Amino acid sequence: MTKTQIKICGLSTEAAIDAAIDAGADYIGLVHFPKSPRHVSLERAAELRTYAAQRVKTVLLLVNADPKSTGKAIGDVKPDVIQFHGSETPDWLKLVADNSGLEIWKALGVKDKPTLAKSARYVGAADRLLFDAPAKALPGGTGTSFDWSLLADHDHKLDWGLAGGLDPDNVADALHATHAPLVDVSSGVESAPGVKQVDRIAAFCQAVREFDEAG
Numbered sequence: 500m501t502k503t504q505i506k507i508c509g510l511s512t513e514a515a516i517d518a519a520i521d522a523g524a525d526y527i528g529l530v531h532f533p534k535s536p537r538h539v540s541l542e543r544a545a546e547l548r549t550y551a552a553q554r555v556k557t558v559l560l561l562v563n564a565d566p567k568s569t570g571k572a573i574g575d576v577k578p579d580v581i582q583f584h585g586s587e588t589p590d591w592l593k594l595v596a597d598n599s600g601l602e603i604w605k606a607l608g609v610k611d612k613p614t615l616a617k618s619a620r621y622v623g624a625a626d627r628l629l630f631d632a633p634a635k636a637l638p639g640g641t642g643t644s645f646d647w648s649l650l651a652d653h654d655h656k657l658d659w660g661l662a663g664g665l666d667p668d669n670v671a672d673a674l675h676a677t678h679a680p681l682v683d684v685s686s687g688v689e690s691a692p693g694v695k696q697v698d699r700i701a702a703f704c705q706a707v708r709e710f711d712e713a714g
């Protein structure tokens with residue numbers, strides 16, 4: 500049986516971390532981006548990372564952070580993975596990877612086939628691509644999905660995941676359409692922006708596991 504990996508992003512409380520772990524998530528995401536309703540300070544991110552350590556992998560999400568801020572964020576939080584969710588270049592990702600030794604994920608907004616084709620430039624720079632809806636007022640966390648059929652016959656050159664507007668009701672359809680090895684959700688398991696809902700986290704993970712079991 501293929502086990503789809505699950506990331507629950509934008510957590511800001513210990514209770515939400517417990518809910519994600521209890522539901523079987525593989526990754527939790529901490530957003531350090533002041534414009535986001537899910538923003539956590541580096542101090543709080545470090546506390547949450549320590550709380551989660553050994554139980555689930557922690558992904559720290561940054562958006563177009565400058566080199567000094569990126570170094571400080573990595574040093575303070577010590578995540579397992581860094582997720583870049585802005586317009587970061589392959590060269591910048593390589594530099595961070597070489598200096599930190601961390602796993603690097605890069606989110607890309609998918610408009611059409613040509614944007615997917617351009618994702619190949621991250622080979623050798625990122626460990627995983629996260630295909631998300633194109634940026635709106637915020638670069639992510641908007642609860643918007645994109646046309647999943649674009650991924651149906653895409654020749655993936657890198658490990659990857661699906662993000663953007665996923666929720667407990669549509670994640671099985673998204674997996675049928677894309678066969679994504681990882682799904683990433685934020686807004687779809689909330690009652691309001693930044694407020695995670697334990698029962699929606701559980702329902703999301705349950706829907707993914709039911710898809711896996713159905714084979």
Ligand SMILES: O=C(O)c1ccccc1N[C@@H]1O[C@H](COP(=O)(O)O)[C@@H](O)[C@H]1O
Pocket residue numbers: 508509528530532535536537538560562584606629631637638639640641642643662663664665683684685686687
């Ligand atoms: O969650 C945020 O607030 C956020 C802010 C800035 C960049 C990315 C952000 N979240 C990531 O966006 C995708 C999709 O989120 P959603 O499920 O559509 O709400 C996901 O990778 C989040 O980690």
